[in-house]
Amino acid sequence: MPRVLIADDDKIVRIMIKKILSDFKCEIVAEAQNGEEAVDFFIKYSPDVVLLDLKMPKKDGIESLKEIKAISKDAVIIILTSVSDMKEIEKCFDLGIENYIRKDLGANEIRRIFEITCKKMSEKLDKNTADNACDA
Numbered sequence: 231m232p233r234v235l236i237a238d239d240d241k242i243v244r245i246m247i248k249k250i251l252s253d254f255k256c257e258i259v260a261e262a263q264n265g266e267e268a269v270d271f272f273i274k275y276s277p278d279v280v281l282l283d284l285k286m287p288k289k290d291g292i293e294s295l296k297e298i299k300a301i302s303k304d305a306v307i308i309i310l311t312s313v314s315d316m317k318e319i320e321k322c323f324d325l326g327i328e329n330y331i332r333k334d335l336g337a338n339e340i341r342r343i344f345e346i347t348c349k350k351m352s353e354k355l356d357k358n359t360a361d362n363a364c365d366a
Contacts, residue, residue, distance in 0.1 A: 235279070285312070
C-alpha cells in the first residue's frame with residue numbers, strides 16, 4: 231500500500247486528489263499547504279509517493295523537489311501543476327520527478343498517471359511487498 235504525501239496550497243485541489251486516490255489502495259500520510267511543510271512532512275512520514283505542487287508559498291515546488299531529492303534520491307515525486315510551460319516541467323524531470331499531472335486534466339487521466347507512476351514504483355520495490363500496491 232503506497233503511502234502518499236499531498237502538497238498543494240489549494241485545499242480544494244488536495245480534497246480532489248484525495249478523492250481520486252481513494253480508488254487506490256493507498257494511505258494519505260499527510261497534507262502540506264506549502265513547500266516548507268512538504269519537506270518537513272517528507273522527513274517525518276517517509277512517504278512512498280509525493281504529489282507536489284509547483285507553485286506554493288514559503289518554498290516553491292522546485293526548491294522542495296531539490297530538498298526532498300537531497301534527502302532521498304529515490305523519492306517518487308509527481309508534480310502537480312497548472313503550468314503548461316514545458317521548460318519548467320523538463321527542469322523537474324531533470325531534477326528527478328517520475329511524472330507530472332496537470333490540474334486541468336479530468337479525474338480519469340489523473341488516475342491513469344498515478345497508476346502508471348505507482349507501477350513504475352512497484353517495479354523498483356521488492357516484489358513480495360509490491361505485488362498489489364496500486365490496484366484500483
